[in-house]
Amino acid sequence: MIAHIPNESLLGKDEIISRLRNALVEKKPYCLVRIGDGENFVLSQxxxxxxxxxxxxxWVQEANKGRKGIRLPNLPFRDQLVTAIREADIVGILAQNDNVIRAHPNHKRALTNRIFQHFALEPKAVCNAIVNRELVQYQPFWSMLAEQGxxxxxxxxxxxxxxQRLIKPPFNLTIPFTLPFERNGMMEDTLRVLEERKDEYDMVLASCGVNAVVLAHQVAVRMGKVGVDFGIxxxxxxxMKS
Known part of the structure; x- marks a missing residue:
């Protein structure tokens, strides 16, 4: 049960990179999603x-002012999040006693535990939800992507x-195209473009708030690619400074 997962059991950066590399080499669908306070509130509905x-x-009041890319109530989106978490290959959860995310402790891991119990969610594998912040600063992640082409x-x-930053050193990534994303209403059009152009890419890094969970999941199940909820x-x- 997720409530009893100690911090030591969360996958480390190198193991995550290894699993992403394997998915790229084998050209198989794969997704990593993350659950923070925003996702918790959507799921709590x-x-x-x-x-x-x-x-x-x-957080929800801010969202309903147009500042979080989603407006609530939205039960269909809640259910999409549940499905994405249930089927994801890796689910990021906040560590016990997390002090990185600025939210009340009751709205972090404690709330995730309650939500996962309510929906009977048992992720295949878990990592720290702040892994995106860690990978940004971790050169082996970028080196793996560059080496794999x-x-x-x-x-x-x-x-x-x-x-413009990622196509230059020290990242040296191949980025065939980018897509803007600011609000949930852009989801279907974004997924349509990703489907139409699926032969042009291998991985999607989605940084669009709570919407990234569903988008990363759909990249895996609908496009057969690697989808990563890359958050901030x-x-x-x-x-970053050059």
């Missing part, structure tokens, strides 16, 4: 919280600026 409780949360598509509002990773890269 009419499950561990009443809808009224969910809508009172500060992986063609990487970026999906985020920062995609253009991120591409794309934004970090775009603002």
């Amino acid at each position: 009419d499950s561990v919280y009443s809808m009224e409780q969910t809508l009172k949360q500060l 992986a063609r990487v598509v970026l999906v985020s509002r920062w995609a253009g600026g991120t591409k 990773g794309s934004q970090i890269i775009s603002y």
Whole structure:
């Protein structure tokens, strides 16, 4: 049961890189998704919280002002998240006593545990949800992608600026195209383009808030590619100093 997973059991960066490399080499679908406080609130709707409780949360109030790429209530999207988590190859969860994500402790791992129990979710493998922040700063991740000749598509509002950094040293990535993504209403059009152009790429790094969970999952199941919920990773890269 997820509530009893100690921090020591979370997959490390090198193991994650190895699994992603294997998926690229074998050209098999694979996805990594991550559950933070935003995902927790989407999942909490009419499950561990009443809808009224969910809508009172500060994150949700900010979301309903157009600042999180999703508006609630949205039960169909909640169910898409549940499916994505159930079928993902690796699920990022916040560590016990996480001090990186700025949210109340009750809204972090404790809430994830309750949600996973409610929906009977038992991930195939788990890692730390902040792995995206770690991989951005971890050269072996970028070296693996470059060595494999992986063609990487970026999906985020920062995609253009991120591409300009990643095609140059020390990253040296091959990026055939990028797609902007700012809100949930862009999901189907984005997936349509990714399907139409699926022969042009091997991996998608999605940095679009809670939407990245569903997008990364769909890249795997619908396109047969590697989908990674890269969270704030794309934004970090775009603002890095040269």
